[in-house]
Amino acid sequence: MALALRLDATGNGALGENVCLFPGRPAAATRPRSRILLSPPQLAGGELASLDHTLAAGWIAPAGPVPEAFEQAVRAAAGTDYGLATSSGTAALHLGFRVLGVERGDEVWTSTLTFVATLAPAVQMGARPRFLDVAPESWTLDPNLLEDRLAQAATKGRLPRAVVPVDLYGQCADLDAIIALCGRWGVPVLSDSAEALGAEYRGRPAGKGAALTAFSFNGNKIVTAGGGGALVSDDAVLISRARHLASQAKEVAPHYQHETTGYSYGLSSVLAAVGLAQIGALADRVAARRAVFARYALRLSDLPGLVMMPEPGWGRSSRWLTALTIDAARFGATREQVRQALDAAGVESRPVWKPLHLQPAFRGAPFHGSGVAGRLFDGGLCLPSGAMTPAEQDHVIDTIRACCRA
Known part of the structure; x- marks a missing residue:
């Protein structure tokens, strides 16, 4: 059985049977992957x-x-x-x-x-x-x-x-x-x-x-x-x-x-x-990530208390990761409850970055602001954003929708 290097969402590697490094080569990666990852490596074919x-x-x-x-x-x-x-x-x-x-x-x-x-x-x-x-x-x-x-x-x-x-x-x-x-x-x-x-x-x-x-x-x-x-x-x-x-x-x-x-x-x-x-695949990759974000935004738009990461008029995001916030009072479930439900359903997700001024490593460092970053951390969640089949993205969306208790 062919083994390939599998990278998790942090980029750390481990030998696994679910990712084929080189398209066209027989490998266990031909089986459906068992878990939908946040941002797995995607190969262009010429590596x-x-x-x-x-x-x-x-x-x-x-x-x-x-x-x-x-x-x-x-x-x-x-x-x-x-x-x-x-x-x-x-x-x-x-x-x-x-x-x-x-x-x-x-x-x-x-x-x-x-x-x-x-x-x-x-x-x-x-x-x-x-x-x-x-x-x-x-x-x-x-x-x-x-x-x-x-x-x-x-x-x-x-x-x-x-x-x-x-x-x-x-x-x-x-x-x-x-x-x-x-x-x-x-x-x-x-x-x-x-x-x-x-x-x-x-x-x-x-x-x-x-x-x-x-x-x-x-x-x-x-x-x-x-x-x-x-x-x-x-x-x-x-x-x-x-x-x-x-x-x-x-x-x-x-x-x-x-x-x-x-x-x-x-x-x-x-x-x-x-x-x-x-x-050379950069432009296509960005277009694909933006399409993933757009599909999430469309399919989740009717849920109360769920807001997608905004895009200001000055730029065009690559949407490396799709991020959203969850208002627990309106949605009927906390960010952490949604994350745990996704995990149980075989979907990797992650809270948005914990602000550095809240990290023990920087205890005592000066911080200035009104707490916007802290509130985003409390309710923010990153969703799988890499190469996914429509069925895989539907599974993520359906799992989130099932958490809504509004």
Whole structure:
């Protein structure tokens, strides 16, 4: 029986019998999968040929033509002039903080409604986090709140070293407003667009316009390399510095010479080959995810107390994950009761990100806002959003509808 690497919603892998890595090869994946996953990896069909070509040419390490070709493809998708493929999205963010000059004691600000990786590298560098609430119309960083806090910080001489807006679940933050506000005070913007490759903001790719933008190619993303990330920019100097640090900060010399310390953050040729085979399918993948969201919205629209994640007029979300909120008083069941019912029915779902200011790891960090993110966490749920058959999506929808006791 053929075994394949199965990735769960976090991108972690395990050997299983339900997912076939290479279409056309006999495998146990021909059986219906036993569980509907949140965002399983989806293959484009050319991965095996791309891997065969790469390995036959003798390339494995993070060097050579394949990572370079993948970088070019990512730059094209991101609409930027320069870019670096990295071993993970977290590595890309870490490099971004380094090249922006974040040091111990500096403040770094971000939206509280995000995954821990958005700010973890900065905290590990000794920076102090400050969390800002999100706007209800977008679930992303609230520019009005940011403006108020920047003005107050400026009067105290305590401006942040960087601000990190997050493109949540494939939905872009109001980047122009954020860049304008930060530019007034000379604060650089690092866009965490890990979840948003293929999304658009005012007709341009997600993150375009920030000093730096980070993407992820984790196993649960719309385009995956099985891992990996990228840091992109229109600033050649920033990417050159990041590339230097990503290769252990080796200086040009016949011996190993180091003026500073760096990291082993390059993307291997093997993973780059997978990503290169995937990225051509980006537009189709986004269209498919948006269709999944639209079908949920249509079929659940009559249920009281259930509201889909909004899409502000400035952007076109990739809908990496379909998210909604449940008002328990109106719907007749809590978010957690719905999640448990889905789990019992063989469907993976997940609460929206727990705000970082509520996480024990950041206990005591400053938070500013009216609690929008906390309320979204209390009632928010992410639904299966990857490749599904209509029957599988119907099963998810029917299970949710059965929970309604209004």
